[in-house]
Amino acid sequence: MLIYLYLCALWVFYEVAPATISQIPKASTVMMGTDVTFECVTSEIPNKASLTVNWWKLGDERLLQPSSHGRKRVIQLENDRNLLKILDVRVADSGIYYCSVGQQQNEIVSGTGSRLQVHASPEPVSLSPKAPKNSSNLVLVCRTGEFYPESLIFTWYKNDTNIKTGISTSKILNTNGTYAASSSLETLQPSGSGALYTCLVTHLTLQSPAMAIYVDASLNPAKEKTHLFLLVCGCALSVCVCLAVTVLSRRKCQFRKQEGKEDSVKFPSGSFKE
Incomplete structure (x- = not known):
């Protein structure tokens, strides 16, 4: 009798025991714009022909349907x-995704979930001047691309010196869940100083800080062209003067040599009679 009950219990367990599910990977961090794949593996259970597997995202009641579109x-x-x-x-795809196993439209068991984290790099970083409102000082603006997560650090340098004053930073949240940021630097030195300015951006997605460089050259190209023209003309005039002096010197030397030859000519005696 005990053996019979034991065999019945094994049969019931085999028929109604819930499936087990493994979700691979348990977590994945990817960059925005790439592809990601999660796998749901079910254990061996009877009546596999009637087995159904569903996917959904935590917080979203809709099931993800098998489709070649989207x-x-x-x-x-x-x-x-x-x-x-x-x-x-x-970025909006970030969250926890679950798969579940069901038979005859009844859910048997769900997986433990696969967490997806989507990051976005702040590159490219740009650095450009901006016309100041009430001052002739130089104003530079360092801008990032779309990035995620939110934490980000700007660092400024003038030549090799770290700048910590005159800096203001702003950040906005985009409609797609990413962020964009900018950092402004206003210097007390008028533009055209010839200094080298560097903006560094540090973010979780970057192995080394992203960099943008600006050389504070003269903001008056016409004046630079005038100076260059005068310099070229001056050089050309100097060359012409040198050539003229050289030619005159050579001619003077030749004239002196010719005079010396004429003075050295001697006429024979008796050639002329009075």
């Missing part, structure tokens, strides 16, 4: 494997 695609594979592939990921 960025989020559910792909059924053999050997109890099911894939969720997200194309061209965006």
